[in-house]
Amino acid sequence: MTDNGMAEKFDVIVIGGGPGGYVAAIRAAQLGLSTACIDMTTGKDGKAALGGTCLNVGCIPSKALLDSSKHYYQLQHEYAAHGISVADASMDIATMLARKDNVVSKLTGGVAQLFKANKVKQLHGRGRLLADRRVAFTPHAGEDSLLLEADNIILAAGSVPIAIANVEYDDEYIIDNAGALDLTEVPRRLGVIGAGVIGLELGSVWQRLGSEVTLLEALPTFLPAADQDISKQAGRLFKRQGLDIRLGTLVKSASVADAEVRVTLQDKEGESEISFNRLLVAVGRKPYTEGLLAEDSGVALNERGQIDVNEKSQTTATGVWAIGDCVRGPMLAHKASEEGIAVAELVAGKAAHIHFDTVPWVIYTDPEIAWVGKTEQQLKEQGVDYRSGSFPFAATGRGLAMGNAAGLVKILAATDTDEILGVHIVGPAASELIAECVVTMEFHGAAEDLARIVHAHPTLSEAIHEAALHVDKRAIHRGN
Numbered sequence: 001m002t003d004n005g006m007a008e009k010f011d012v013i014v015i016g017g018g019p020g021g022y023v024a025a026i027r028a029a030q031l032g033l034s035t036a037c038i039d040m041t042t043g044k045d046g047k048a049a050l051g052g053t054c055l056n057v058g059c060i061p062s063k064a065l066l067d068s069s070k071h072y073y074q075l076q077h078e079y080a081a082h083g084i085s086v087a088d089a090s091m092d093i094a095t096m097l098a099r100k101d102n103v104v105s106k107l108t109g110g111v112a113q114l115f116k117a118n119k120v121k122q123l124h125g126r127g128r129l130l131a132d133r134r135v136a137f138t139p140h141a142g143e144d145s146l147l148l149e150a151d152n153i154i155l156a157a158g159s160v161p162i163a164i165a166n167v168e169y170d171d172e173y174i175i176d177n178a179g180a181l182d183l184t185e186v187p188r189r190l191g192v193i194g195a196g197v198i199g200l201e202l203g204s205v206w207q208r209l210g211s212e213v214t215l216l217e218a219l220p221t222f223l224p225a226a227d228q229d230i231s232k233q234a235g236r237l238f239k240r241q242g243l244d245i246r247l248g249t250l251v252k253s254a255s256v257a258d259a260e261v262r263v264t265l266q267d268k269e270g271e272s273e274i275s276f277n278r279l280l281v282a283v284g285r286k287p288y289t290e291g292l293l294a295e296d297s298g299v300a301l302n303e304r305g306q307i308d309v310n311e312k313s314q315t316t317a318t319g320v321w322a323i324g325d326c327v328r329g330p331m332l333a334h335k336a337s338e339e340g341i342a343v344a345e346l347v348a349g350k351a352a353h354i355h356f357d358t359v360p361w362v363i364y365t366d367p368e369i370a371w372v373g374k375t376e377q378q379l380k381e382q383g384v385d386y387r388s389g390s391f392p393f394a395a396t397g398r399g400l401a402m403g404n405a406a407g408l409v410k411i412l413a414a415t416d417t418d419e420i421l422g423v424h425i426v427g428p429a430a431s432e433l434i435a436e437c438v439v440t441m442e443f444h445g446a447a448e449d450l451a452r453i454v455h456a457h458p459t460l461s462e463a464i465h466e467a468a469l470h471v472d473k474r475a476i477h478r479g480n
């Protein structure tokens, strides 16, 4: 309440300061709307840490550790071929973690600076949506709840790790993503439940640093959402690196005894036990709506526990919007941010639209995996006529010169119009290479367009150029 007992009023209140919420708040403020953003995350220094899962325990810290561990792995396994040898190389885990924490705090602090520069009011604590676009804000600083109100409210509460039955997190031996980003020693044997994006990325970090990593995956297919040519090739490469990926393996329970985690699993041989020094549970994430909605808020959830929204991100309550991991669609930071921008623009009376069909997916393993659009299996299921072209990085001069030439680019294009329907990459810098393909698809470009665009030589992007030529069976540097 304000001093005169009235609720403090804003044009927009955002609940959640992750890549969905903070971006929505900045865009709303840029558009001249008075904006507040409530976020409850506290950083390791005890202060507010904006950026949500992504900056604090997701995208950014995982990439920091992937980079550190990659340097160490390359030093041990790859630099010798370049003539570089270092005697007695060692890894100081504390330094690696401190560097990662420093990257995180630079970025979370950067968001706070952006809030100041754009005059977004930052509120550190919990927000709860009440009826009639009012919000109860409970500050972490121990003060009483304040009543706020706004013409528009954007819910961006994000997601939390899923727990599975009979596997209880104890945050020491049985850990989630946050725990796996802060292990102070390299576990001798690390078990990972779930060979999805998070399991593969964090499993790779510790495997490169010396852990024996075993991924237990219930599904019979590796990375079923990716194009199967890509996931098969990636699976082979990961196996060669030493990741033990066991498909068709369902974890039934886990318990901690004598400083070990004993896992009971079920595979085609029947039930068996396996022990690890640490167990990372990476079986997916669920929308976080605990304490977010008062009973009379008017906001409905769907059967998957997501906040129900229409194609414009409007919830079932007038003037209340929802974005990011707490609604339908892929749980990706860039998807959350684009929804944030679109909603702010809709609130300001502008037109906005997101093309979910061209949201890129990236897995930051080595090699990286990235794709946009449809997979070959989806096109087959949908009975779409397509042509396919591919090109291996091993046939690019740059890939060979770098000593990093595993993988391929695969392009799928409509037979009748040649419009690109999907691009799938496993290989070096796939996360960066995919951008060109997203742009082409956004402009409804054809394989012929990519084939006629001049690509610099020698670059990895020549693999995209050649794959596009190969759609028409006229690649230069491979057989057609």
Ligand code: FAD
Binding pocket: 015, 016, 017, 018, 019, 020, 021, 038, 039, 040, 041, 051, 052, 053, 054, 055, 057, 058, 059, 060, 062, 125, 126, 127, 128, 156, 157, 158, 159, 177, 198, 288, 290, 291, 292, 323, 324, 325, 326, 330, 331, 332, 333, 334, 335, 336, 364
């Ligand atoms: P979040 O980032 O989860 O932010 C929500 C925020 O709202 C949190 O700070 C939360 O504390 C706060 N909040 C919730 N409820 C309330 C409340 N009632 N009051 C106040 N505050 C509240 N995605 C990618 O695109 N690329 C990647 O490389 C990538 N890597 C990942 C790696 C890991 C290990 C993990 C776990 C995730 C990764 N993701 C990645 C996914 C990405 O982090 C999420 O998709 C993204 O953070 C979703 O953004 P969001 O704003 O919807 O929610």
Ligand code: AMP
Binding pocket: 164, 193, 194, 195, 196, 197, 198, 199, 216, 217, 218, 219, 249, 250, 251, 252, 282, 283, 284, 285
């Ligand atoms: P993602 O959704 O990409 O984070 O991946 C999570 C993975 O965990 C999925 O591939 C699931 O099949 C897998 N998974 C979920 N539950 C179990 C379980 N009990 N045992 C093994 N794998 C599981």
